[in-house]
Amino acid sequence: MIQWQDFIEERKEVMLGKPVFKGTRLTVEHVLRELGTGATQEELLANYPTLRPEHLQAALLYAAAVVTMDESIYQ
DSSP states (O other): OOOGGGTEEOOTTSGGGOOEETTSOOBHHHHHHHHHTTOOHHHHHHHOTTOOHHHHHHHHHHHHHHHTSSOOSOO
């Protein structure tokens, strides 16, 4: 099983510190939003040459990790 940390990083000098796929400027947020609005994995891989299937899996694992945090987004 892959670890999302192997594929995702946050660097303040890249995309204002948002999580991106290592070695790219492609944000995890963008990929998750595309998947959420109906883009298929095949479409994403075709549209973003630096994206690999492992990145998509890592993005989903990252999202699951964020959701399990103890802090609520609702106030």
